[in-house]
Amino acid sequence: MAIALHADVFIPGDSPLHRWAVRPKLLSLLTLMFAISLVRHLLLLPWVFGVVGGLYLASRLPLQYLLRRLPYPGVFIVAMVGLLPWVSGETVIWQWSFLALHLEGLQTATLIAGRFLAILITGFVLLGTTPFLDLLAALRSLGLSPLLTDMTLLTYRYLFNIAAQLATMRQAMRLRGHGLRRQTLQRQWGWLVALFGSLLLRSYERSQRVYQAMRLRGYGQQGQGLSPTPAAGSARAAPAPMTVLTLLSAFSFVIAEWIFLAS
């Protein structure tokens, strides 16, 4: 793949965040993310970062984890808001010929980038302390359709496989000189269509075999499906204070936002 899949999204540990039961953790952190997306005043950002930073510290995830995962989405946000200070707003704070930096645009860009960073870190805290399968089990227990969880599990399971297949096929192409010389567009497109088509085909054929293997082991007998079982040792006591604190913080953003709005 263009971007290596992070198979090691989850970092095992024994922090309060790791010990937090998955269902309240998922719901509290999602609430927090939505509360952050409500923030529209720059003044609130330090408080938001205080809360999010506190969570990150409590999760005891290494700083390295953040630095490793941040750049890719980071580039995207910079590309999206980078233009704002130059095109949006009235108060010019810096000017050079036709280029003018506007205060309002800069404020909006900072706000958006700040919200983005805060939500992203909250997401990292959630994903870094919860195995993906536990997350899926929690979603299932919250009423997600078994058809959808089965499909998610199978997609996740074979994703790495198919990514490896594509990588090998591209290596084989390179060893036969692919990319050596400029080729006509028609040829290049023909090859890539065939490459993508073959990848789809191999996946389809595998899916037929996988389905047969599943059926021979009783898939569809009891309507059970591929229930995601939480990883061993993850069903620990819930530190209720984490839930209360997170929800209170989320609530504080909403209240503060409301007070700012009223004033």
Place this chain on the structure above:
Amino acid sequence: MHIPDGILPAPVCVAGYAIAGGVTWLALKRINQTVDPQAEVPKAALLAAAFFVGSSISLPVPPASVHLVLNGLLGALLGWYAWLAILIGLLLQAILLGHGGLTTLGVDAVMMGVPALIAARVFQLRHRLGKPLSPKRSLAVFSFLAGAIGVGLAALIFFTLIIFTLPSTLDRSAEQGFLTALMVAHIPLIFLEGVFTTLLCFFLLRIKPELLES
């Protein structure tokens, strides 16, 4: 194509989740009405994974290269399952790559998935509207339309959301003009997406025609 966290105002995110929830309910209802819904699950799951992986292939378009979105093709091959595939693809993308967002998951799913479902309908129309044409020509026309409509609608939703929710000093009419300009600028991309979808459908027609008959 996706909108990251933090850009959209919270009500839009919530509305995105609400619509996505509704479509998911509808898709599951339709899928459960089919003869053997579980039989299609592995196929949809593995093709979703293949799409997710395959979208990393960049196509040369001198002087640059583009990554295709392929939601129209996904719709054409998977029908209602395309919605689930997109939902799962976006979730995995957010988790494994930090690409996209958790608060904007609903919005992103609507942006990619609803056009995919429309493309699926369009692709199915070839059985009825395509009759006057030869089978190959009808496949060419409707696969092109499916590919073009999938990405075209997604781009329209994307730019509309960005332009009308980002605060700026532009007035409404200027924003609309800007939107039109952006869409016009994307016509070549929409065209390429249609061409790729057609070429791929012909590849599958030759090698595995049953994949086109979902």
Place this chain on the structure above:
Amino acid sequence: MNQFSSSTPPSVSILTAKDFLTPATAIALQNLSFSYPDNPHILVDISLSIREGERVGLIGHNGCGKTTLFRLVCGLLPPQAGTIQLFDQPVQPNQFRSEIGFLFQDPEDQLFSPSVRDDIAFGPQNLGLTEAEITARVEAALELTGIKALEERPPHHLSGGEKQMVAIAGLIAMCPRVLLYDEPTASLDLRTRRRLIRFLQRSDETLLLASHDLEFLLEVCDRVVLIDEGRIIADGDPVAVMGDQTLMEAHGLEKPHSLIPHVEPHHVQRDRLAQLPLEG
């Protein structure tokens, strides 16, 4: 189980795996035929009876119908003519029979769960067992296949040999009475192949093994069936069938080296100089 193999054919109808006295007929095929649209006469009028506890090797070159036979026996394909009985119950297409397990050629196809333990538990869960029973079955299968150490690992990170043992454990956890193995040694190195041979030699179930690895079949099977162009050509003692050079060569096979008497070493005196060099 072999101590019973000389007794009379069975008449008892349903037996559990443990308390039988005469070996039941595990699989009975009667005048079975099958064609694919693009490939007629894949199987032609096959009749075959396999007693419980037998270990039968299927030999023949690719496309001779071995895999089709397996798919018919476990109900993945409907026969076009003839009947298939599994323990005196006819096999209905698409009906689930927990008595039979099928090891696919590529273990990757049947390890679809995110962890080894989940994968082994998949079958028992579908049988609707209680949590305690599921755990007991998983533990027993892990133990028997010797992969207890791998239980928390995701299957896609394992080596080929480990994957295969996990796939076997997944079948064993269903407590099948018949196991079908499709080319089980194809991607194994000699060490894991030897481990598999030992495992199969100790195993209790009725085994059907399709393989090109004749030495492997010689070590595991007590009966061999040679199939060519959809018909049974020979059926009998492994050494007798595979040792018959004329028969083997007539059907695209080679007599295994271990059955060739060594009068003189037959590889050493290859005359390379006599080979005509080809133009590259």
Place this chain on the structure above:
Amino acid sequence: MNQFSSSTPPSVSILTAKDFLTPATAIALQNLSFSYPDNPHILVDISLSIREGERVGLIGHNGCGKTTLFRLVCGLLPPQAGTIQLFDQPVQPNQFRSEIGFLFQDPEDQLFSPSVRDDIAFGPQNLGLTEAEITARVEAALELTGIKALEERPPHHLSGGEKQMVAIAGLIAMCPRVLLYDEPTASLDLRTRRRLIRFLQRSDETLLLASHDLEFLLEVCDRVVLIDEGRIIADGDPVAVMGDQTLMEAHGLEKPHSLIPHVEPHHVQRDRLAQLPLEG
């Protein structure tokens, strides 16, 4: 080519495949080492020299470093220490060298075009040849591999053995001087395996074959290298290396049956009754 094998080591630097007099060194590895982050010491201080025209078998159990060695030699991986020379030119990671071809274990990994003909033409097209030259190369490769009849078929529809011949034809069309084969017999039946053996025995290129099929290597190779835990354990005549039972068993391998003298048949007297039945 073998008639030169007794002559002195080469000193000539660059030769074309056709007009040499002394065999050049095709591959020279010097103190090569490689580790993966999760798997250190995949290859440890490997030095190996292979002359043009040699057919070298690599043996050792899975994970011993054979595939890594292949990937290093064709530049898919950069070595962490040591050097690799291919015809007196160092191999640069990711640099394309048309002199070398690599047959992957699964032929599906290297077949993607909608027809066999297109697939074989892929390499020559990348080399920037004219249409006439491409056609000539494709025809020659179809001829040499005996798959002329398949040229219009999609490779996706072929059998395993046919797919492999197409993959080989795709490599041959590049006119390589060295070919690396990774487990070429793994999924072949005896008939296609025999065809591959004949094909390789007549082939002109320098061959490196990694395989668990020792009988196959005995028939094709004139030299065998045994690798274990990333080190070269033995290097020499195939019969001498593989016939050394102590050596083979010490490294998880088995002496091939064709090299075992037959005093008495060694499979027949297995004592099944002595085996303890296990609880299912």
